Amino acid sequence: MHRALLATALLFGALVTWVDSSPGWDDTGITLGTILLVSVILGALGPRRPWLWAVAVGAWIPLVEIPRGHGWAPLAALGIAGVGAYAGSLGRKIVGPATGPG
Numbered sequence: 001m002h003r004a005l006l007a008t009a010l011l012f013g014a015l016v017t018w019v020d021s022s023p024g025w026d027d028t029g030i031t032l033g034t035i036l037l038v039s040v041i042l043g044a045l046g047p048r049r050p051w052l053w054a055v056a057v058g059a060w061i062p063l064v065e066i067p068r069g070h071g072w073a074p075l076a077a078l079g080i081a082g083v084g085a086y087a088g089s090l091g092r093k094i095v096g097p098a099t100g101p102g
Helices: 002-020 028-045 050-058 060-065 075-095
Strands: none
Touching: 002 028, 002 050, 002 060, 028 050, 028 075, 050 060, 050 075, 060 075
């Protein structure tokens, strides 16, 4: 299950970054909301590794946008992913014990 979650995290991170970097796309709220939602879900499904889900989902935007000259603001995506993944992990630990490799 760990590999499937990692593949999902990487895929969603890449997909969100691809949409975000498309010409004409200028909706930061939807981009960050999607990153937050995906990270919360992954954190809940794999509560033992929230840092991994945060990096796998959130690192894509800074890696693409900072070299393009957008300053350091794209690091917010990584921060939002971290908040989401840790919130999902905490929620899972509060609601019930983790099952699986998470």
